[in-house]
Amino acid sequence: xxxxxxxxxxxxxxxxxxxxxxxxxxxxxxxxxxxxxxxxxxxxxxxxxxxxxxxxxxxxxxxxxxxxxxxxxxxxxxxxxxxxxxxxxxxxxxxxxxxxxxxxxxxxxxxxxxxxxxxxxxxxxxxxxxxxxxxxxxxxxxxxxxxxxxxxxxxxxxxxx
Amino acid sequence: xxxxxxxxxxxxxxxxxxxxxxxxxxxxxxxxxxxxxxxxxxxxxxxxxxxxxxxxxxxxxxxxxxxxxxxxxxxxxxxxxxxxxxxxxxxxxxxxxxxxxxxxxxxxxxxxxxxxxxxxxxxxxxxxxx
Numbered sequence: 001x002x003x004x005x006x007x008x009x010x011x012x013x014x015x016x017x018x019x020x021x022x023x024x025x026x027x028x029x030x031x032x033x034x035x036x037x038x039x040x041x042x043x044x045x046x047x048x049x050x051x052x053x054x055x056x057x058x059x060x061x062x063x064x065x066x067x068x069x070x071x072x073x074x075x076x077x078x079x080x081x082x083x084x085x086x087x088x089x090x091x092x093x094x095x096x097x098x099x100x101x102x103x104x105x106x107x108x109x110x111x112x113x114x115x116x117x118x119x120x121x122x123x124x125x126x127x128x129x130x131x132x133x134x135x136x137x138x139x140x141x142x143x144x145x146x147x148x149x150x151x152x153x154x155x156x157x158x159x160x161x
Numbered sequence: 162x163x164x165x166x167x168x169x170x171x172x173x174x175x176x177x178x179x180x181x182x183x184x185x186x187x188x189x190x191x192x193x194x195x196x197x198x199x200x201x202x203x204x205x206x207x208x209x210x211x212x213x214x215x216x217x218x219x220x221x222x223x224x225x226x227x228x229x230x231x232x233x234x235x236x237x238x239x240x241x242x243x244x245x246x247x248x249x250x251x252x253x254x255x256x257x258x259x260x261x262x263x264x265x266x267x268x269x270x271x272x273x274x275x276x277x278x279x280x281x282x283x284x285x286x287x288x289x290x291x
Contacts, residue, residue: 129291133284137264140280144265149231152266156278157237160244160269 164207171204172211176219184252185219210220222272225255237267245271271278 144152164172170200174286178227179189193212197205225245227233233241238257260268265280 089272125291126288129288133288137281137284140264140284144230144280146231148266149229149236150237152278152280153233153237154240155269156269156276157241157244158277159278160241160248 165204168204168207169211170217171202175208175212176215179216183250185204185216185223190216191284199249220254223253224259224272225253226270228258228260228263228268228270228279229270230259230261230265232259232265233257233267241267241269245269 175193179186179193181189194209197209197212202208227238227241229237238255242253242255245255253271263279263281264284266278266283267276268282269276270277
């Protein structure tokens with residue numbers, strides 16, 4: 001060993017000093033560093049987990065938002081459809097009212113025309129009747145014979161009693 | 162003029178005394194009026210007024226007015242008088258008139274009753290029916 005340059009005493013002393021240094025380093029340097037690294041590793045893992053959770057929440061929120069938007073869209077479509085239906089109903093009702101009003105006006109006009117026609121016919125009838133009676137009065141006295149006069153008198157006489 | 166119930170009752174009673182066999186006797190009417198004028202009972206003016214009205218109504222009820230478009234023949238006069246006497250009883254007062262406006266037929270009025278068979282009335286009814 002001596003031929004190799006190894007001296008047992010120096011080797012032992014160096015080994016002891018190296019062990020001491022290693023011990024000191026282990027206690028004072030490596031262990032806190034490892035502890036800190038472990039803590040940081042845990043923190044990073046937590047951060048990653050939080051990031052994943054936040055991502056998931058974001059995705060959920062986005063899904064909820066899309067769902068709410070879809071529901072709002074459906075509701076809006078339903079409201080628009082209802083409004084259109086109501087407008088159509090109102091339009092139909094107004095149209096029916098207008099038709100009924102027009103029919104009523106036509107009926108009244110027809111009634112007025114019928115009344116006017118009736119009045120005209122009645123007036124015409126009366127006028128014709130008046131002319132007929134007037135003419136008859138003019139000629140009756142001349143055409144009635146004595147027998148006619150006697151018969152008329154007897155007719156009246158038969159009503160007495 | 163206000164005529165009391167008593168005056169009306171008295172007038173009706175006097176009027177009944179003026180009737181002979183249901184017919185108004187002119188002489189009795191004259192006697193009743195003369196008696197009232199002579200005795201002048203209480204409210205005699207009202208009684209006379211009421212009696213006058215009753216006599217007037219009775220005369221009107223018994224008066225017959227016969228209107229004919231042509232002259233009524235004696236046979237027709239007799240027939241009309243017989244018919245009316247049969248219907249209304251005796252004591253009717255007849256008056257005959259010629260009314261060419263009737264055109265034809267006869268119109269007989271007895272009190273408030275009217276028998277109108279004239280051509281004029283028939284034509285008027287015809288005219289009204291148009």
